[in-house]
Amino acid sequence: MSKILGVLGGMGPLASAHFMLRLTLLTPADRDQDHIPSVLWSDPRVPDRTAARLAGGEDPLPMLLRGIAGLKAAGCGAIAIPCNTAHGWHAAMQAATDRPILHIVDATAAELIRLGVAAGPIGVMGTAATLAMRLYQQGLEGRGWSCLMPDATEMAQQVTPAIALVKANRVAEAYAPLAEVAQRLVMRGARAVVLGCTEIPLGMAAGPALPFPVADSIDALARAAIGWARSPSC
Amino acid sequence: MSKILGVLGGMGPLASAHFMLRLTLLTPADRDQDHIPSVLWSDPRVPDRTAARLAGGEDPLPMLLRGIAGLKAAGCGAIAIPCNTAHGWHAAMQAATDRPILHIVDATAAELIRLGVAAGPIGVMGTAATLAMRLYQQGLEGRGWSCLMPDATEMAQQVTPAIALVKANRVAEAYAPLAEVAQRLVMRGARAVVLGCTEIPLGMAAGPALPFPVADSIDALARAAIGWARSPSC
Numbered sequence: 198m199s200k201i202l203g204v205l206g207g208m209g210p211l212a213s214a215h216f217m218l219r220l221t222l223l224t225p226a227d228r229d230q231d232h233i234p235s236v237l238w239s240d241p242r243v244p245d246r247t248a249a250r251l252a253g254g255e256d257p258l259p260m261l262l263r264g265i266a267g268l269k270a271a272g273c274g275a276i277a278i279p280c281n282t283a284h285g286w287h288a289a290m291q292a293a294t295d296r297p298i299l300h301i302v303d304a305t306a307a308e309l310i311r312l313g314v315a316a317g318p319i320g321v322m323g324t325a326a327t328l329a330m331r332l333y334q335q336g337l338e339g340r341g342w343s344c345l346m347p348d349a350t351e352m353a354q355q356v357t358p359a360i361a362l363v364k365a366n367r368v369a370e371a372y373a374p375l376a377e378v379a380q381r382l383v384m385r386g387a388r389a390v391v392l393g394c395t396e397i398p399l400g401m402a403a404g405p406a407l408p409f410p411v412a413d414s415i416d417a418l419a420r421a422a423i424g425w426a427r428s429p430s431c
Numbered sequence: 432m433s434k435i436l437g438v439l440g441g442m443g444p445l446a447s448a449h450f451m452l453r454l455t456l457l458t459p460a461d462r463d464q465d466h467i468p469s470v471l472w473s474d475p476r477v478p479d480r481t482a483a484r485l486a487g488g489e490d491p492l493p494m495l496l497r498g499i500a501g502l503k504a505a506g507c508g509a510i511a512i513p514c515n516t517a518h519g520w521h522a523a524m525q526a527a528t529d530r531p532i533l534h535i536v537d538a539t540a541a542e543l544i545r546l547g548v549a550a551g552p553i554g555v556m557g558t559a560a561t562l563a564m565r566l567y568q569q570g571l572e573g574r575g576w577s578c579l580m581p582d583a584t585e586m587a588q589q590v591t592p593a594i595a596l597v598k599a600n601r602v603a604e605a606y607a608p609l610a611e612v613a614q615r616l617v618m619r620g621a622r623a624v625v626l627g628c629t630e631i632p633l634g635m636a637a638g639p640a641l642p643f644p645v646a647d648s649i650d651a652l653a654r655a656a657i658g659w660a661r662s663p664s665c
Binding site for chain 2: 199208209210211213216217218220222224225227228229230231232233234236237238239240241242243245267270271272274318344361364366390396
């Protein structure tokens with residue numbers, strides 16, 4: 198029996214659709230039946246994760262747990278969540294289910310290794326909440342990397358508005374501000390840049406590729422999911 | 432309460448991921464919470480629909496019904512199936528569930544109207560099984576259109592191999608044979624071409640846009656699903 202991958206998505210919906218596309222394209226396959234059975238639970242009604250963490254907004258955890266229960270009921274053996282900010286609730290979600298929940302920061306660390314960037318300063322772009330929760334700082338520091346973050350002005354004027362543009366389907370407009378911040382991080386010494394919000398790779402794909410290593414958290418999570426699906430253990 | 436869309440996918444998985452992407456991009460939205468809650472049941476293990484219909488292969492209906500039951504259990508109010516050939520089992524699936532199953536041929540007919548092609552000969556590209564089952568011929572004839580199909584040589588040498596290339600993730604190679612057949616259909620008198628297999632729009636997107644109206648069955652089904660989700664009735 199094939200293992201079924203559960204995808205807790207909708208955060209945002211374009212990022213989770215893009216995750217499904219990348220999961221498919223990165224899977225070695227000659228025909229439909231070689232691909233990974235998966236169920237995508239795309240519920241964009243999950244309360245905003247950044248607002249919950251930074252501005253006292255509604256707690257997303259109950260809706261996240263509802264999705265996880267739905268994926269378990271559908272027979273999924275592991276869960277991938279293509280939203281970095283939601284990983285601020287990873288421990289709480291994992292405590293509530295016996296299904297392993299892949300961790301997007303671990304997957305992105307593996308992607309940095311795959312890109313040949315084993316040490317040094319790494320630029321990290323993400324939502325204000327992902328940075329404030331120190332998801333990447335905790336995940337990368339102590340494994341040989343240090344983290345460089347955009348400053349408050351870059352976050353407020355470029356990164357946060359660009360993420361909102363992608364969520365509003367205005368993907369092409371998101372490229373310029375995102376690319377500029379990535380380039381500034383490299384000028385400050387970053388050897389690679391982590392796209393640590395799943396909207397950011399969508400904006401970055403709307404223009405020319407950047408001339409330095411970029412660790413895309415969507416592709417990283419897709420590779421981790423394929424590794425789980427193809428591993429012999431249950 | 433928002434209505435939840437069920438998507439019975441995996442046939443193929445790239446087409447269903449692309450459907451989720453187009454569903455998102457075609458939905459008017461300013462933020463995550465404006466998008467349509469949906470569950471994608473992507474089971475690429477469904478037996479090959481063309482082999483079942485034309486070569487005595489395993490019947491896909493039991494696996495299709497299993498997916499529909501899973502989507503109903505997840506709370507879905509209607510079902511979209513981004514696979515034209517699977518619509519050969521539409522009546523059998525609809526008989527087995529009280530949830531409405533949108534019909535991709537009806538959606539594509541609406542797309543022809545939207546494109547301003549209200550009458551005349553229409554080129555229809557699809558799997559050999561979709562053409563043999565006359566899904567489009569039955570759906571379009573009698574509504575003011577007639578159908579022009581690729582000939583047996585074009586099917587065997589271009590259309591069928593191109594569909595297999597997309598299912599094997601070799602999307603770029605699929606463009607040339609598909610574009611050539613579409614152009615030949617127009618030279619024979621077609622006023623528009625229906626991309627009546629959900630792999631075909633993926634191949635067509637890998638090269639220059641064609642200089643005549645093209646009715647993409649993925650976009651058509653996405654528009655029908657958005658119409659269902661936004662309609663006031665339950």
